[in-house]
Amino acid sequence: MSRERGEAYDTIVVGSGISGLSSALAATELGQRVLLLEKAGKLGGGTCLSYGGFWIGNNHMAEQEGEADDLEQVKTYIRFVAGGYSDEAKLTAYAERAPEALRFFERCGIRLHITRGLTDHYWDVGPGARSSGRHLDPDLTPIADAGAWRDKVFIPRDQPVEMTVEEVISWGGITDPDNWDWQIINERRRQGILGRGTAVVVQFVRELLSRGAEIRVDAGASRLLRTDGRIAGVELQNGGQILARKGVILTTGGYDSNHEMAEHLEGLPGWLTQFPDTLTGDHLVMAGEVGAQTRTIHNNFSIFLGFHVPKERPGDNILFRQASICEMLCPHTIVVNRDGRRFGDEAYFQDLVPRLREYDMKTRRHPNLPCFLIFDQQYADAFSFAYRPPRTPIPEWVARAGSVEELAGLLGIDGAGLAATVDRFNGFARAGVDEDFKRGAASWTLASAKPWMDKGEEEQLPNPRLGTLRVPPFYGIELHPSAFVSNGLLTDANAQVVHQRGLPIPGLYAVGNAAAHTEYGIGYQAGFSLGSAMTFGYLAARHMNESN
Template sequence: MSVQDQSRTEWDVIVVGSGAGAMTSAVVAADQGLSVLVVEKSEKFGGTSAISGGGIWIPNNHYFAAKGGKDSYDKALQYILAAGGGKADETKVRAYLDHAPEMIKYLEEKSRVRYAVAEKYPDYYQHLPGALPGGRSLDPELFDTSTLGDELENLRRPSPSTLLMGRIAWTARDAHVAMARERGWRLKVLGLMLRYKFDFKWRKKSKFDRRAGLGSSLVCALRASLLDRKVPLWLKTDFRELVLDGDRVIGVRVVREGRALTLTARRGVILGAGGFEQNQALREKYLPQPTKTAWSATPPGNNTGAALEAGMAAGAATDLLEWAWWAPTIAVVGEDKPRGVFAERAFPGAIVVNSLGKRFCNEAQGYLEFGDAMYKDRDATGGKNVPAWCIFDAHFRFNYAMGPLMPAQIMPDSRLRKEWLGSVYWKADTLDELARQIDVDPAGLRETVAKMNAYASSGKDADFGRGDSVFDRYYGDVNVKPNPCLAPVQKGPFYAMRMDAGDIGTKGGLLTDAQARVVRADGTPIEGLYAIGNTSASVMGTAYPGAGATIGPAMTFGYIAAHHIAANA
């Protein structure tokens, strides 16, 4: 970065945040001939996007069409509106469907971003009209991080749970083959491990793979695209408040390296700074109880709601503040944030119970619905679903991963960190002994396990229909019959892992219109102010339609905002 850029205080567009949506808006704005500055609170770029799966949910995408896939605008519209719980604004949904396919095609042609269609990844609500069994979720291709040069040091590193063996990059398509134990999965994993092992030159520099996958691939590709355009990104620059001239936003106040700065945005400010899940006071004010920042899978110290509060101070309306992108999490000793549990709940032979020893939902359903279920019956159960407990046996332990525990055939108990026993996982020879260790009702657990073992034999979960949906079965074991999501829990020793009511970000935020402009309660826009991603209220309402329905809209409305600013410059 030039000395001039470091001392400059006036730009056409200022983007707050450096996640996928924020960097997309910066790339597009720069391509429209606007001068752009990106400011990031953290010392690392990438935001929550960097530690995510990086998938984007794009109906009618050209990747699926090129493979002969059939989708339609009307089907996608019907599906989103049916899923959104009456909270999805049709005007904004239409803007999303109009521009999302255009956005990803633009990035493919103009930037370093590369995707492929995850043809088998189903929409989450298969029972709703307009749902597809696959084709709308896109998965980032691997990215060669050596092309970033010294800037790689500033990358927010992905969670170990998103890497094979904690250090090897793979795509979501690769991970699915391995987790579902599809034909050839062992060769797939071996090939990835050998590619990493024989990259001797790179391994002398770093224990991490030369290639980045998932969300890390996406943010690296976007960062490289910003470098191509010489768009400055100021790290360790803490956004504090908006600057207004009357009713119009004309800039931001930040603190950078201990210095308070006022930066002018001649054309507009785009807030893409995440939600408020790392702010305990705001969690207690808006989210269902109990709630803790320590349960969130997002980067600690970031996403503290500064952009939300600044927008509200400027007169913005809000929506969906009581919602988060729920995901159960497992705390791991020695790690700064817990790990989200996304796929493992569908593996056959693991069940999730509350402190009564009872199941309370379909374990294989989407993570937002799973988290919502932890809170849903809190009045009737006295809050006994929080925390929940994942229970499995020695057969499951040998064959499948759960949170930080790799399958015992790869990582036996003898190789696990000693401090994990009694903190990350609990272990006992009998179910009764295990129940007593974790303060779960033994009789309730015995009854639930007996019922589930019968369901595994019949292939039908009579309580919650686990495994009935193509989405449930996506991460089931294709080798387990008759239901790939059901297997008995019967072989000791038995294991338990605590699941908290975590999240991958808050869902509510500043209310915006179809151009991503922040609006007041009467619907009038606050001139010069735009919000995207988790800083804004989700276009999806209370739903999570499919993998990538967080980042996809963030990038799309970043694209829309940049074009709107340029058109009105």
Template sequence: MTEWDHRTDFLVIGSGAGAVGALRANALGKSALVVEKTDLWGGSTAMSGGVIWMPNNPLMQREGVSDSHDSALDYLDSLVGDVGPASSPERREAYLTEGNEMIYFLESEGVQFIRCPKMSDYYAGIRGYRSGSLAGRSVEPKVFNRKKLGKWSKRIRPGFSPVLNIYTGEGSALQTPKSSGGPSTVLRVAFRTAWGVASGKKYVTNGEALMTRILHALLRRNVPVWLNSPVVELIVEDNRVIGAVVERDGVRLRVQARDGVLIASGGFSRNLAMREKYAGHLGPMSDEWTSANPGDTGEVIEMATGLGAATAMVDEAWWMPTWMDGGKPAMAMTVGAKPHAITVDANGHRFYDESISYQEAGQRIYAHHQSTGAAIPAWLIIDSTHRQKYTFGMMLPGIGHQKWIDAGDWKTADTLEGLAEACGIDADGLTKTVERFNGFAHTGIDEDFHRGEGGWQQFYGDPDHGPNKCLGAVETGPFYAIPIYPGDIGTSGGLMTDEHGRVLRADATPIAGLFATGNCTASVFGRGYPGAGATIGASAVFAYTAANFVGKSVSGKALDHG
């Protein structure tokens, strides 16, 4: 008989969106414990936009935005297709049905949301895909006063915008501050931020707001949270996971989990050995290009596979075109959707639609590199019109880029030929590519890759630019080139799970007592990315379904997980 240092019904490993499982389990009458390996709460979710993609969600219904369950299923069918049991009909159904129940539940726990208006599904309006929503199916958390957390307020992983209180849905207008909607959005964000400071509050938005709201709800329910507490072993008895060894502040404790252990510990973006093992066949791998949180190292995935867990799509990630800013990864998520920009390989050739979803951009970079050896790095080329009109990262138009040039992060030249020489790009290939692209910019039709045809692409284009919001000639020097790498915001393949979040063996039988969700699992969306917040949505939803499953049992008398 195992001796225990701590007992709970439901143990959740990781403090990202999967912590929804602990909140739900407690609401169903279970005791719960969240353990986080690092010294900060929030995981990669806190560093993100904090958005949840949820078709036909309650906020859409309240605002009269048309959508349906069947339309969402049709969209997923056209985008994901048949990728096996990771995206089974049962898992898709659970995502859409229990996911909407989860939104209502979170609202009842004080996690308030707003819609991301006009933030289209990533493939809405794109040829070959059906039933995407141009109105958008994403929600994000309302601004939150972090001071409500008391002593916990200083133990939150910082978000991507630690100074300005920006909603994700405002990002497009902030990137085009000189165009329609830009000035008013800038003023709104400035007022919101200034009001928080003046009123003595510590407002946060995005992923930081989502995770502080969830933590606030957990603390109100007196659910314990342990930081600095990595899991070092899963405890198995009679072929069932019954707990884990947790090293809390350097002391190893045996924690009983009477109804189950939920792995919500993220993927393995920061583990180069695992990346090379599972995805090295794609091309060059690096743990320096990722924007995932520092704890994204994958050891709990390997604990589960050691118990016989099956895996799928372990070579996949939530790819993100990335450039290096002083040796640190910086996302180039939507800069390619703006006019006056193209991405080329070392031969000077375009090879994909620069405005497509960031995950597909990464897939295209790797695929093209496999066939040409010339796409890592790829080169983002912008002209002076782009630099004068649009933000780049958090840098305002027309200023700040000299520091990147001085550091060698950017290349610049007065002519395209000079830029090609500075970058090692074939000059003849680049000039011919730009000439052809500029012709597309004048007609508004990208005959090669159809850039700017979809709703999401247009959302991140320039609303005042025509005839295509995403196409503008690259013609005004000086020109700038930024090396682009296939970075990511987390891996997206891993443990196989069912609609209840139960971890499965290769024969599709569940490992009793073991659940998983989020980036440590094979995605319900296969190798696709349906819309903003799909990553966080899946992590939260399948934590919720797992909690619902264990909620059907009497503590200490778990259901037959087989």
């Protein structure tokens, strides 16, 4: 019998990202005795890499600022974004209960604010979309708030986290680090003041500790324990067993770093992870053993194209550059397939996503995977590549050549095809109209083009999303798909995990990326992930109280 035998809590939460932290805080606040388990040596998981944005429609903060929203409009928008792939009960729970969850966590001491300057992504096309009031991000938070746990919070050090989302927007957006206020960022770093996802994590850890919740790191769960058909606890990777009277909430994130599982469940060749290496799909194994159903959101739009930045020091984290919302938004870049052909609006990455899944029956291959980012020296002179400041030399691990044809040869792309594409694209850039894919027509992508328009480039660029590729050297790098996962445990509107036979498994809940995103279906909208995780963490804890 292992040493933890006999330990018992009301609730065990497995995983310490936003879904685990919000579940644990809600359960603690509602009077449950909670144990939060984390497999990694530090807390926060993928949430610490995030921008920290929450999407919560019809919230009281917007109302207080004179921007009252409308619940029906919120539902209409989520339904549009979900594209017919949502569960109406879960969608309704997210829309209706998120404002309540926000108030609840505000009373607990969590401090978020409205993010000014960020519109809904489908502002120009989506029914129910709004130009402001639904995006929130955390107030700046000192790491000291985590008290004795300050060294146990995962703080990514390869990119700055010491700012609010609103500041990044006002400083020119994520594609323009040149324009950020580095004096402020560096001073905050000196003082240990955090923003983005790390601030979210520190705030929740602070509130959990102040309420006496128990947290353990290096404590991975490996199996669920059952008594009389009910989930009654967990077995740890070290063999220890801990009991939970009310149940277990699985908040283990996705399976992004389990390469085999990810390639199998996503069906996209060339997969790369953008999340920590502890996200290995343990929830699918543990809940699978007790008969849980899973659900795949086919055509999930949350697929980014990008590449890994090689580690500079041993022990550095994996660093995935989301080219989809950085390089691909900027002028002087295109994305092409092996034939050298463009296949969508690069500046609106969701336009490319369905085309990544295309499969050619005759050639027996994905025509648009692998695909490649191609850019020229004009891009390198003006914009950031792979998190480096603009104008720093493009690193040696990126292919380059004096001509487009030569570059194509280095990357295994059809040279004549690429030359013809660049020629045609340059014509579009000069005219300001992309006749093939309407790049630059969506208002969301135009809004974030403001910084270089302000630099005066708009005179040469009639459309700020287009720019010629004509100044050598020409550069190219293979892009890989990476996603906020498409598959997860099927849960109901209370976050209860559903059994293969269709009924909830008593005592088992799943929240965040461990659960299938049936509340918002195929759609990608910044802030849905954190916003819905916080909501269903709250609802899971409430349901545990009400049903036990």
